[in-house]
Amino acid sequence: MPKEKILQTNQLLISKALNWTPSINQIEKFTKLQLLLRDWNRKTNLTRLTEGNDFWIGQVIDSLWPLKKELQNSQTSCKIIDVGSGCGLPGLAIAIALPNSSLTLVDSINRKTIAIKKIAEGLGLTSRVNVINKRIELLGQDSSYRNSFDLSLARAVATSEIVAEYLIPFLNNIGEALIYKGKWTFDEQRKLKKALILLKGEINQIQRFDLPENKGTRHIIRVKCLEKCPEQYPRGIGIPNKRPLGT
Numbered sequence: 271m272p273k274e275k276i277l278q279t280n281q282l283l284i285s286k287a288l289n290w291t292p293s294i295n296q297i298e299k300f301t302k303l304q305l306l307l308r309d310w311n312r313k314t315n316l317t318r319l320t321e322g323n324d325f326w327i328g329q330v331i332d333s334l335w336p337l338k339k340e341l342q343n344s345q346t347s348c349k350i351i352d353v354g355s356g357c358g359l360p361g362l363a364i365a366i367a368l369p370n371s372s373l374t375l376v377d378s379i380n381r382k383t384i385a386i387k388k389i390a391e392g393l394g395l396t397s398r399v400n401v402i403n404k405r406i407e408l409l410g411q412d413s414s415y416r417n418s419f420d421l422s423l424a425r426a427v428a429t430s431e432i433v434a435e436y437l438i439p440f441l442n443n444i445g446e447a448l449i450y451k452g453k454w455t456f457d458e459q460r461k462l463k464k465a466l467i468l469l470k471g472e473i474n475q476i477q478r479f480d481l482p483e484n485k486g487t488r489h490i491i492r493v494k495c496l497e498k499c500p501e502q503y504p505r506g507i508g509i510p511n512k513r514p515l516g517t
Contacts, residue, residue: 277301280326287331287482290341292367299366299393300330306392307357310385316357327485333360333425334367335479336448336490347371348420353406353436354378354427358386360450365395374400374419376409410439410504417442417498425450430458430491431465431516438469439499446474449491454478461516462491468515470497 277297285291292300307329308320319328340346347370352361355375365373375390377383383403390399402409409415422437422445430449437447451458454476466472475492504510 283323283326283482284331284334287327288334288338288341290334290338290367296366300326300363302393303362303366303389304329306389310389314381314385316382316385317359323483323485327482329359330363332450332481332488333363335481335488336423336450336477336492337364337367341367345370349418350374350421350423351376351415351419351440353422353424353433353440355386355401356382356426358389360423360425362386362389362393362395362399365390365399366393369398372398372400374402374415376402376404376406378403378405405507406436407504407507407510410436415440420445421448422446423448423450428511429514430462431514432510434462434465434469434471434493435504435510435515438471438493438495439503441495441499443495443498445495447471447493449493451489451491452486454489454491461514463516465515466493469499469503471495471499 277294281292281297304320304325310316311320319325346368349372351374353376355361355377358375361373361375375386380403383401387401390396390401416439419440419442422440424433424437427433433449441447471493473491474494477490479488481488
């Protein structure tokens with residue numbers, strides 16, 4: 271299939287799923303992201319979703335669907351932090367889709383942050399993408415980052431009550447935490463609500479989305495602050511995971 275036809279096919283796939291049509295330039299950047307992920311996967315295991323619609327649906331659309339509202343305004347400017355970024359997603363996909371926004375991508379594994387930095391360089395995103403190799407429990411106590419972001423988000427990191435402790439300290443007074451989930455259960459919602467009492471937050475909205483081609487159901491848990499997060503959160507390294515607030 272000719273390159274132009276492939277670009278148009280992927281543009282249409284995204285447009286139908288998200289009610290947002292990326293430019294051809296953005297589709298080219300997503301395509302380059304796919305190629306760079308493939309290349310870095312040969313050097314260090316980042317993700318298994320690099321081929322065909324596993325990438326376009328399981329990575330790009332899955333990363334972007336919670337921001338459908340922001341995508342409708344091409345001038346949207348947000349300060350966003352992606353916690354436990356792993357292979358660089360959803361952060362890098364969001365950076366491509368929202369060209370006026372700045373992204374901070376955080377992961378504690380050095381080989382992953384090295385790869386993410388190189389991928390961001392390859393995409394020409396270094397002016398808007400900051401990659402940090404640090405434990406999130408430490409960064410969340412850093413005054414340069416705490417209470418500083420419009421959106422904090424995490425995809426496939428931990429259970430929601432643990433993720434909430436990671437994300438909420440980064441939010442400014444009108445910010446929102448986005449917790450990416452596959453399945454969502456009443457029990458997990460109950461635990462999250464208990465954790466949010468301590469974190470001074472509340473569930474703002476729960477959204478459901480069915481990925482194209484029957485690739486699974488996704489949920490996003492949108493959390494807002496009722497008041498500034500208490501200074502003791504996040505707790506020290508390893509403690510949120512060992513002693514989740516909601517249990």
